[in-house]
Amino acid sequence: MTTHRELETAGKDVTGMLRTAGLRPTRQRVSLAELLYSKGDRHISAELLHEEAVGADVPVSLATVYNTLHQFTEAGLLREVAIDGNKTYFDTNVSDHHHFFIEGENRVIDIPGEGVGIGKLPEAPEGMEVVRVDVVVRVREKL
Structure with a gap:
């Protein structure tokens, strides 16, 4: 890779x-x-x-x-x-970061890597390792 x-x-x-x-x-x-x-x-x-x-x-x-x-x-x-399970975007920024998904606009924007804290992760199944954690935070305009 x-x-x-x-x-x-x-x-x-x-x-x-x-x-x-x-x-x-x-x-x-x-x-x-x-x-x-x-x-x-x-x-x-x-x-x-x-x-x-x-x-x-x-x-x-x-x-x-x-x-x-x-x-x-x-x-x-x-x-x-x-x-969700039906919409995929491809990100040209391959660095470690997370995303906001803006509902209603179907738009994805970056959250800087340090903008999200990840707590305790579960242990990976035997013979496996955690490679990356992807966080997508869904947002919409306030009503």
Whole structure:
């Protein structure tokens, strides 16, 4: 898995970033990575990335977008943020942090890593270890 430091070293050169992550820089991967990383840290769904790709004349199917996002996640280039069981966002910020989910807007924003204190965790099942704890705090406008 690629570390955040290696990604910073690769900079915004998406071809180099893909190679550093162990992925072959195909035309579609490069195009999608350019769309993902050209706007700074962001949270994006596969459907929204697909819309951006179509708008940028990148010929790619929604299935290819999903596959590419999952490949980027496996390679450490993205973090997957699951909201409920049916909505997933992909986060270009792979550092240790948590998220607010703004209900009604279907928007995800970062909570700094030190912004959430995690108390006592249960022991992992035998032969397993805790890798990461993801916290999603759901918020909405006050009525």
